[in-house]
Structure formats: C-alpha cells, structure tokens
Amino acid sequence: MIISIVGGTGNLGKGLAVRLALAGYNVVIGSRVDEKAKAKAEEYCKLCGCKIEGLSNEKAIEVCDVAILTIPWENALDFVKEHRKVLSKKIVVSPIVPMVKENGFVYNPPNGSMAESIANILGDKVVSSFQNVPAKRFSNLNEIPEFDVIVCGDNEDAKAVVMEIVNSIERLRALDGGPLSNSRIVESFTPFLISLALRNGMKELGLRFV
Amino acid sequence: MIISIVGGTGNLGKGLAVRLALAGYNVVIGSRVDEKAKAKAEEYCKLCGCKIEGLSNEKAIEVCDVAILTIPWENALDFVKEHRKVLSKKIVVSPIVPMVKENGFVYNPPNGSMAESIANILGDKVVSSFQNVPAKRFSNLNEIPEFDVIVCGDNEDAKAVVMEIVNSIERLRALDGGPLSNSRIVESFTPFLISLALRNGMKELGLRFV
Numbered sequence: 562m563i564i565s566i567v568g569g570t571g572n573l574g575k576g577l578a579v580r581l582a583l584a585g586y587n588v589v590i591g592s593r594v595d596e597k598a599k600a601k602a603e604e605y606c607k608l609c610g611c612k613i614e615g616l617s618n619e620k621a622i623e624v625c626d627v628a629i630l631t632i633p634w635e636n637a638l639d640f641v642k643e644h645r646k647v648l649s650k651k652i653v654v655s656p657i658v659p660m661v662k663e664n665g666f667v668y669n670p671p672n673g674s675m676a677e678s679i680a681n682i683l684g685d686k687v688v689s690s691f692q693n694v695p696a697k698r699f700s701n702l703n704e705i706p707e708f709d710v711i712v713c714g715d716n717e718d719a720k721a722v723v724m725e726i727v728n729s730i731e732r733l734r735a736l737d738g739g740p741l742s743n744s745r746i747v748e749s750f751t752p753f754l755i756s757l758a759l760r761n762g763m764k765e766l767g768l769r770f771v
Numbered sequence: 772m773i774i775s776i777v778g779g780t781g782n783l784g785k786g787l788a789v790r791l792a793l794a795g796y797n798v799v800i801g802s803r804v805d806e807k808a809k810a811k812a813e814e815y816c817k818l819c820g821c822k823i824e825g826l827s828n829e830k831a832i833e834v835c836d837v838a839i840l841t842i843p844w845e846n847a848l849d850f851v852k853e854h855r856k857v858l859s860k861k862i863v864v865s866p867i868v869p870m871v872k873e874n875g876f877v878y879n880p881p882n883g884s885m886a887e888s889i890a891n892i893l894g895d896k897v898v899s900s901f902q903n904v905p906a907k908r909f910s911n912l913n914e915i916p917e918f919d920v921i922v923c924g925d926n927e928d929a930k931a932v933v934m935e936i937v938n939s940i941e942r943l944r945a946l947d948g949g950p951l952s953n954s955r956i957v958e959s960f961t962p963f964l965i966s967l968a969l970r971n972g973m974k975e976l977g978l979r980f981v
Binding site for chain 2: 665707708711736737738739743746749750753754756757758760761763766767768769770771
C-alpha cells in the first residue's frame with residue numbers, strides 16, 4: 562500500500578513519514594515544489610533507514626492508495642477542489658484543524674468541520690484522524706508516543722484501513738470515533754490542548770483515554 | 772471548609788463525598804428529601820470511616836463554602852434560580868453535562884454551556900469541573916482514578932479553590948482549563964467519551980493528557 566503525505570514537509574508529515582515507513586508502508590512525501598519533496602524524502606530516509614520517495618503533490622496523490630493531507634488549513638479546500646478528480650478515488654485522511662490565533666488559538670471550522678467540508682467535495686472516503694497528535698513531539702523519533710488517535714468516517718471500509726494504519730505505528734492506539742460529523746469535536750479539541758499546555762506550563766499535550 | 776454535594780446521591784456524588792471526606796474536607800450530602808440525604812450520608816460514612824452529614828439541599832447550600840451541583844441537567848437552571856440568593860454567595864461547581872439520547876448521546880447545551888448558563892444567574896464564582904470523570908468507576912473506592920480534571924472559571928480565586936479540591940483527591944490532577952467559556956468544549960467531550968467507549972467495547976472512559 563502506498564501512503565502519500567501531501568504537504569508532508571512539516572512536523573506531522575515528518576513523524577508520519579518516518580513512523581509509517583518503519584511500519585513497512587511505501588511512503589511518498591508530497592510538496593508543492595518537487596525538489597523540496599526530494600530533499601525532505603532523503604532527509605527522512607536517513608533518519609529511519611527506509612526508502613521514502615519525494616514527489617510533487619500532484620504526482621504524490623496520483624500514485625497513492627491513501628493520501629494524508631498535512632497541508633495548512635487555509636489552503637486545504639482549494640487544494641481539494643483543484644484535485645477533486647484524482648482525490649475522490651482515494652482514501653483521503655484529514656488531520657487538519659482550522660484555527661485562528663486571537664488571545665490563544667480558537668477553533669474556526671468551515672461548515673461544521675474541516676473533514677466534513679472536504680467530504681462535501683470528495684465524497685465518503687474521507688476519514689479524519691491524527692488531529693490531536695502533538696506534531697513536534699511526534700516528529701522526534703526519540704519520543705515514544707503513547708497517544709490515542711480518534712478515527713472518524715462514514716465509509717466503514719475506509720475507516721478500517723485508516724485504523725489499521727494508525728495501529729501500525731508503535732504505541733499509537735486507534736479508536737473508532739464514529740461518523741465523520743464527530744470530527745467537529747475532535748478538531749475543536751486541538752486548540753484547547755494547545756492552550757491547556759500553555760496555561761499549565763506543560764509540554765505539547767496528547768490524549769489518552771483511560 | 773465545608774463542601775456540600777447537592778443532589779449527591781448518585782454515582783458522581785458518592786465518589787466525591789467519600790473521596791473528599793478521605794481528603795479531610797467536611798462533606799455534606801444534599802438531597803431533595805432530608806431522610807434520603809441522611810441515609811446516604813450514613814452509607815458513605817461506613818464506606819470511608821469519615822464523618823459525612825446528610826441534609827436537605829436547601830440546608831446543604833446554606834451551611835457550605837463550596838457547593839458542587841451533582842443534579843440532573845434538566846433541573847439545574849430551575850434549582851439555581853430558586854436558590855440564587857444563597858448560591859450567589861458561594862463557590863458553585865458545575866460538573867453538569869446537558870445531553871440527550873438520540874442514536875447515542877448528543878450534547879445539548881443551553882446558551883453556550885451549562886456552566887455559563889449557571890453563571891449568568893449566579894455571577895462569576897461559578898467554576899466548571901468533573902464533567903469528564905467516569906462517575907460509576909469514580910464511585911467505586913476500589914478503583915484508583917488516574918484522571919485529569921479540567922477546571923474552568925472566570926474568577927481566579929474561586930478557580931484556585933476548586934483546583935485545590937480536585938488535587939486533594941488522590942491521583943486526580945487538576946488542570947487550569949481557562950475561562951468559563953471553555954466549559955463548552957469540556958462538557959461536549961462527555962457524550963463523545965460515552966459513545967467512544969461503547970463503540971470500541973471499552974469500559975467507562977476518563978481522560979489523561981500526556
């Protein structure tokens with residue numbers, strides 16, 4: 562299975578690329594700029610000793626079975642509209658949290674949630690996940706993540722594939738979060754986690770259900 | 772300090788009464804019916820070997836410094852309006868989560884959140900807390916809770932008192948959740964936790980931030 566991490570040059574993309582490659586997946590890093598994708602792929606290869614390919618976002622979504630959209634929320638809907646034809650055939654994972662900074666981060670979703678807005682364009686194989694994963698810690702391979710990862714979606718087959726991907730990453734635990742409409746609750750928790758950490762003098766926080 | 776647990780005859784009330792008595796607080800159980808309060812107080816005394824008093828809700832709020840409202844959400848605003856004069860002088864804690872059952876539990880807040888609706892009546896010494904504590908497990912003294920408890924409020928002194936109360940309970944950790952308006956996020960997480968547990972075949976779930 563080929564997993565493309567679209568716009569995968571940030572912290573979450575790095576963590577996903579390296580950890581999914583270590584789990585045995587064929588990983589492609591996508592970036593707007595082909596050379597940047599190739600440079601990052603090379604950098605991540607060195608970190609984990611696995612093959613990771615770098616391609617333009619356009620090529621990355623063409624070749625994949627699953628596309629994880631680690632792109633800025635401001636560009637997400639335009640990107641999805643532009644590539645609707647290709648993306649609507651794939652399982653598309655949204656870890657995207659739309660939020661604005663005004664006296665702390667505030668959740669700012671388009672029509673319900675980002676995941677639902679993407680599904681309105683692409684159809685029911687959109688699954689939301691990874692929104693609450695602390696990206697910087699996750700990008701550090703010395704960090705052993707023990708986070709729970711909620712997976713929401715309306716297509717049960719697509720959701721099952723994404724849950725398997727989550728569970729393949731050591732010490733992550735996938736939990737079925739129900740229908741895609743629950744993405745609103747999960748997305749809104751991310752700015753709250755950020756401000757909770759700041760307010761209580763803690764490092765970047767993840768979630769565990771106990 | 773006297774802590775009254777208003778309507779404290781359910782699972783959350785039981786857990787709070789026993790664990791706060793063990794932590795050294797003077798605990799009063801309130802109930803609509805005086806005899807029920809006395810019977811429950813006696814039952815809880817036997818569990819923990821501490822003195823716990825049972826009084827009518829009216830008397831319980833009169834004698835206390837801090838009132839924790841473990842009453843059904845449907846009655847909460849009427850109760851608060853009826854006892855506005857007494858309650859507005861106290862620190863009032865809302866663990867209340869308004870939710871309705873329709874294909875799983877759905878969050879159903881009056882004007883933003885229950886905690887804010889109560890504060891609209893009583894003023895700024897309203898603090899929200901304990902909403903995400905799994906009540907049945909918490910009521911079982913053999914269960915060692917390792918939950919994080921978010922505390923939201925606009926009056927920093929009142930919030931500090933409640934955080935100290937939370938932290939006095941063994942293995943609970945209080946986290947400053949910011950202003951009372953964040954109660955919406957915390958309250959909405961409870962029905963999600965319930966459905967998450969059901970959907971994934973897990974026991975009643977609590978939260979840890981890691």
